[in-house]
Structure formats: structure tokens, C-alpha cells
Amino acid sequence: MSRILLIEDDHAVRVGLATALGRYGHDVVATATGEEGLRRHAQDAAELVVLDLMLPGIDGFEVCRRIRAAGTVPIVMLTARGDDIDVVSGLEAGADDYVVKPVEPRVVDARIRAVLRRAAPAAPGRTSAWGDLVIDRAAMTVTRAGRPVAMTPTELRLLLELSASPGQVLSRQQLLRTVWEHSYLGDSRLVDNGVQRLRAKIETDPSSPVYIQTVRGFGYRFGPV
The missing domain is CATH 3.40.50.2300 (Response regulator)
Structure with missing residues (x-):
């Protein structure tokens, strides 16, 4: 309950x-x-x-x-x-x-x-590090420069989904289905806003992101450039 x-x-x-x-x-x-x-x-x-x-x-x-x-x-x-x-x-x-x-x-x-x-444990995985960003998929925790990053379940699930396949472009429709579980896939506002909030927490300069890049007209890709 x-x-x-x-x-x-x-x-x-x-x-x-x-x-x-x-x-x-x-x-x-x-x-x-x-x-x-x-x-x-x-x-x-x-x-x-x-x-x-x-x-x-x-x-x-x-x-x-x-x-x-x-x-x-x-x-x-x-x-x-x-x-x-x-x-x-x-x-x-x-x-x-x-x-x-x-x-x-x-x-x-x-x-x-x-x-x-989204707050439920992710599938068994590994601890991954990109620069000072560390994602522990088993513990469902994220640290940046050694400090914990507080995230909502949605933000965390979005980061886990994006970082599961570094370098792969994920469409907004894919992310709506896997993160938000939306059957109607026309509302990209959820994804764009989620990425914006996520960048504010993990990027040094959200206006010039390193970890989450926008692929115009399609979606997003994770992985430092």
C-alpha cells in the first residue's frame, strides 16, 4: 500500500x-x-x-x-x-x-x-564512471565529484536508461515508453523537461552539456564527447 x-x-x-x-x-x-x-x-x-x-x-x-x-x-x-x-x-x-x-x-x-x-531497483548491473560522475546501478545511486546527487525516481530512471547504452541515440518515443510508460507517445515535453532537470544536476554547464547530448530531430545520446 x-x-x-x-x-x-x-x-x-x-x-x-x-x-x-x-x-x-x-x-x-x-x-x-x-x-x-x-x-x-x-x-x-x-x-x-x-x-x-x-x-x-x-x-x-x-x-x-x-x-x-x-x-x-x-x-x-x-x-x-x-x-x-x-x-x-x-x-x-x-x-x-x-x-x-x-x-x-x-x-x-x-x-x-x-x-x-521508477523507484524500484534496476536490473543487476555495474558501477560506471564517466569523469567525476559515478552511477551505481545496483544501489540506484549517483555521485558527482564524490558527492551524492539527489534525484527523483523519474530523473534517476531516465539517467539509468540513457547511460545503459553509451553512444546510442534514444528517441523521445523510446524514452517515453521505457521511462514514463506512456502508451501515447506524442508528448515529448516530459522527456525534454526531464533531460533539462537532469542536466542541471549532473552537468557543470547545462547549456553546454557533456554527458547528455541532443540529437536534433530525434532524441538524446549519453556519453562524454
């Missing part, structure tokens, strides 16, 4: 989604405001946060930024629109995935389980 913090101001949506997720086997704490959600998360950190973006008071974008600044708990955001500006802003604030309302609870449950699977 996973502990889920649901932050949603719409009463009907909050109650309906909390009830359904409980039936799917999750232990759900539901709150109506960003302030209350932050307080409950500080008291008893959830394993995953389902967060509505359009909240009264502190909005979902700010809640997302504060939760992300405090740790690496996965965040699935709920947005009432599929507009690029909302989705991109939410991803830039630190969300790992998103769903557009109205949405069936089974879809939210599927996204929750997909995100949580």
Missing part, C-alpha cells in the same frame, strides 16, 4: 478520487488547499503527491516548487487543460508526470503506479 497525498480543491473530485484510489489499494490523505497539503506533507511525508494546479491561495505551481525544494518525492499533477503553458510550467516546477482533467481514477492510478515503479 502506497501513501498518497492528494491536494485538490474541488470537493466532488477530491472525494471521488480519494475513494477510488483507496479502492485501488492506496492509503490516501486528501486536502483542499496548498497550505494544508504542505503542512500534512511536512508532518508525514507521502510516497507520492497528486497535485491540482489550480488551487486557491498558494497555487499548485508554488506547492510543487516547495515540495520539490524539500525533497525528491514524486509528483503527479492534475491540470484542467492540456495547454502547453500549464503543462510546461508544472513540469518546470518539478512535477514528474501529469494527467488532464476530467480523468478516470484508473488513469490516475496507472500514472501513480508507473511513477512508483
Whole structure:
């Protein structure tokens, strides 16, 4: 059973989604405001946060930024629109995935389980080092210049996927399928934002990346040039 913090101001949506997720086997704490959600998360950190973006008071974008600044708990955001500006802003604030309302609870449950699977141990592997970047695939840890690099499950899974085949170009569609487990492969925003956040953590100069290179029109390649 996973502990889920649901932050949603719409009463009907909050109650309906909390009830359904409980039936799917999750232990759900539901709150109506960003302030209350932050307080409950500080008291008893959830394993995953389902967060509505359009909240009264502190909005979902700010809640997302504060939760992300405090740790690496996965965040699935709920947005009432599929507009690029909302989705991109939410991803830039630190969300790992998103769903557009109205949405069936089974879809939210599927996204929750997909995100949580990213935190599961990777297949047996090896410790690999590229310069001062060290990836321990068995321990699921990353260090840079001898210091641990804190990563969300999505960021770590993306790095593990890219670094599994150094020099090989992986398309955005491949990464969406293997990292995010998305059946709809048209949303490259998840991949591009994930790479952007990953570069900010492992690159000396994210604007001139050494470890993760963009292959224009196709995808990304891992390996120092």
C-alpha cells in the first residue's frame, strides 16, 4: 500500500478520487488547499503527491516548487487543460508526470503506479564512471565529484536508461515508453523537461552539456564527447 497525498480543491473530485484510489489499494490523505497539503506533507511525508494546479491561495505551481525544494518525492499533477503553458510550467516546477482533467481514477492510478515503479531497483548491473560522475546501478545511486546527487525516481530512471547504452541515440518515443510508460507517445515535453532537470544536476554547464547530448530531430545520446 502506497501513501498518497492528494491536494485538490474541488470537493466532488477530491472525494471521488480519494475513494477510488483507496479502492485501488492506496492509503490516501486528501486536502483542499496548498497550505494544508504542505503542512500534512511536512508532518508525514507521502510516497507520492497528486497535485491540482489550480488551487486557491498558494497555487499548485508554488506547492510543487516547495515540495520539490524539500525533497525528491514524486509528483503527479492534475491540470484542467492540456495547454502547453500549464503543462510546461508544472513540469518546470518539478512535477514528474501529469494527467488532464476530467480523468478516470484508473488513469490516475496507472500514472501513480508507473511513477512508483521508477523507484524500484534496476536490473543487476555495474558501477560506471564517466569523469567525476559515478552511477551505481545496483544501489540506484549517483555521485558527482564524490558527492551524492539527489534525484527523483523519474530523473534517476531516465539517467539509468540513457547511460545503459553509451553512444546510442534514444528517441523521445523510446524514452517515453521505457521511462514514463506512456502508451501515447506524442508528448515529448516530459522527456525534454526531464533531460533539462537532469542536466542541471549532473552537468557543470547545462547549456553546454557533456554527458547528455541532443540529437536534433530525434532524441538524446549519453556519453562524454
